[in-house]
Amino acid sequence: MPTATATAITPGTYERDAVHSSVGFTVRHFGAGKFRGGFEDFDASLEVGEDGSLTILGTVKVDSVHVREPRLAGHLKSPDFFDVERYPEITFKSTSVDVADDGTLAIEGDLTIKGTTKSVNATGELTYTADDGYGGERAGVELSTTIDRTEFGVDFKAELPGGVAAVADEVTLIAELELAKTKAE
Amino acid sequence: MRILGISGSLRSGSHNSRLLAAASELLPVDVEYVRYDGLKAVPPFDEDDEAEPLHPAVAELREAIAAADGLLIATPEYNSSIPGQLKNAIDWASRPFEATVLRNKNVAVIGASTSMFGAVWAQAEARKAFAAAGARVIDRDLAVPYADEHFDQNDRLVEPELQATLEEIVGELVEQVRQSSASRATARA
Numbered sequence: 196m197p198t199a200t201a202t203a204i205t206p207g208t209y210e211r212d213a214v215h216s217s218v219g220f221t222v223r224h225f226g227a228g229k230f231r232g233g234f235e236d237f238d239a240s241l242e243v244g245e246d247g248s249l250t251i252l253g254t255v256k257v258d259s260v261h262v263r264e265p266r267l268a269g270h271l272k273s274p275d276f277f278d279v280e281r282y283p284e285i286t287f288k289s290t291s292v293d294v295a296d297d298g299t300l301a302i303e304g305d306l307t308i309k310g311t312t313k314s315v316n317a318t319g320e321l322t323y324t325a326d327d328g329y330g331g332e333r334a335g336v337e338l339s340t341t342i343d344r345t346e347f348g349v350d351f352k353a354e355l356p357g358g359v360a361a362v363a364d365e366v367t368l369i370a371e372l373e374l375a376k377t378k379a380e
Numbered sequence: 381m382r383i384l385g386i387s388g389s390l391r392s393g394s395h396n397s398r399l400l401a402a403a404s405e406l407l408p409v410d411v412e413y414v415r416y417d418g419l420k421a422v423p424p425f426d427e428d429d430e431a432e433p434l435h436p437a438v439a440e441l442r443e444a445i446a447a448a449d450g451l452l453i454a455t456p457e458y459n460s461s462i463p464g465q466l467k468n469a470i471d472w473a474s475r476p477f478e479a480t481v482l483r484n485k486n487v488a489v490i491g492a493s494t495s496m497f498g499a500v501w502a503q504a505e506a507r508k509a510f511a512a513a514g515a516r517v518i519d520r521d522l523a524v525p526y527a528d529e530h531f532d533q534n535d536r537l538v539e540p541e542l543q544a545t546l547e548e549i550v551g552e553l554v555e556q557v558r559q560s561s562a563s564r565a566t567a568r569a
Contacts, residue, residue, distance in 0.1 A: 269480065270514060273484065273514035273515070274484070274517070275512070275514075280567070281563050
């Protein structure tokens with residue numbers, strides 16, 4: 196398998212491959228276990244400049260939030276949580292991306308949730324293959340960041356009878372993206 | 381714009397029905413006010429009864445909510461909590477969860493009781509239940525205590541402070557409905 200190091204990635208635009216990408220979140224639930232959810236509909240891209248600079252962009256359609264329990268999915272879309280009616284998208288745009296020789300990423304970017312934009316730091320990994328077997332170039336981007344959801348106005352509070360928060364404020368956002376380089380027209 | 385008023389008390393001449401009447405007087409002239417009075421006919425929630433045909437009172441409740449842009453709920457307080465019949469109506473209206481008529485519905489909750497606390501806990505619990513069902517709930521309450529002393533013969537609140545709070549909450553509900561209409565129009569464009 197012809198594989199190159201992450202830093203050998205060639206300039207151009209890499210768009211996410213819908214089948215092999217996922218965006219989701221985990222949050223502590225009932226003060227114990229971790230609860231996972233995801234979004235079915237999102238776009239992501241990686242721009243590689245001629246100078247090797249990297250920019251990561253993402254847009255998530257919040258209405259596509261997916262959890263195992265339909266009642267909870269409905270609640271997540273409601274004003275108590277994401278308020279999809281007024282804030283249909285979550286967006287991310289990197290403001291600086293550092294990549295180490297081994298592909299380790301250190302990213303700073305603007306994350307917008309529920310109309311509130313904040314600068315966040317994310318860590319992750321970049322991988323790259325110069326030939327995906329079909330004559331195309333592909334990049335892999337894994338990102339995660341932990342935010343305080345209340346800072347974005349997602350401030351639903353419920354306490355269990357013992358006083359523990361039913362849903363923690365801290366949420367980890369995770370993106371696992373496979374991106375294919377767009378071919379010149 | 382249509383506002384649907386629901387009193388959590390079934391009693392004729394209830395203080396909460398009077399409170400709704402007082403609130404409806406404060407709505408702008410271009411807002412249609414409809415009073416829902418079918419609460420007593422709604423059967424106890426039972427998943428076995430969710431199959432079609434729905435009980436007519438349940439169908440009527442859901443249609444009334446669906447046709448309204450906002451809900452104005454006036455609730456009494458029984459044993460420090462929300463009256464069973466009102467909770468039962470929320471439970472019916474919240475189903476099915478994927479397509480509930482309460483999703484994004486603008487809701488304001490007010491309340492009156494003959495005690496010194498003015499149904500403040502029942503209002504909090506009503507707000508919690510509506511929000512859990514997906515409604516857009518105004519985070520305010522109007523607690524009218526000693527309700528038998530607080531209305532005049534025309535069902536108006538005699539206490540200027542309570543009347544002012546009622547005006548504010550009704551105003552917020554109307555404003556919130558207008559904002560929702562605007563954001564839906566933007567989403568369609």
